[in-house]
Amino acid sequence: MAEEHGPEEHGPDGHGHPEDGYTGEAVLVFDRREVPVDVELRGFFQPIDGRYHWYGRIAANEQVTELVEGGARTALLRTPGGAATGSLTDPDPWRRYRVAGTSTPPFPVG
Numbered sequence: 001m002a003e004e005h006g007p008e009e010h011g012p013d014g015h016g017h018p019e020d021g022y023t024g025e026a027v028l029v030f031d032r033r034e035v036p037v038d039v040e041l042r043g044f045f046q047p048i049d050g051r052y053h054w055y056g057r058i059a060a061n062e063q064v065t066e067l068v069e070g071g072a073r074t075a076l077l078r079t080p081g082g083a084a085t086g087s088l089t090d091p092d093p094w095r096r097y098r099v100a101g102t103s104t105p106p107f108p109v110g
Helices: 062-067
Strands: 022-031 033-046 051-058 074-079 081-090 095-100
Touching: 022 051, 033 074, 033 081, 051 081, 062 081, 062 095, 074 095
Parallel strands: none
Antiparallel strands: 022 033, 022 074, 033 051, 051 095, 074 081, 081 095
């Protein structure tokens, strides 16, 4: 019989993954164009594939919208704690773009 675990035995993501994160100012670098943005980022180490997965949202930003609609889907994301390349997807209804990457995240990991 499977043993049930209470919510306190799972990480903040509800699946047993303790999450790290960063919320604040960042810079997206598309080739040579730098765009200041506000971000909310989270991430966790996935033991199944042995890699760190990070993801988050970029606050609505006209310059980001212009670049993504023009075909840019990958950018370097810099925060005060690090930098990493991430992929951008379609915007949500509030015009925030999702960004995600695998490997060292653009923020310190605890």
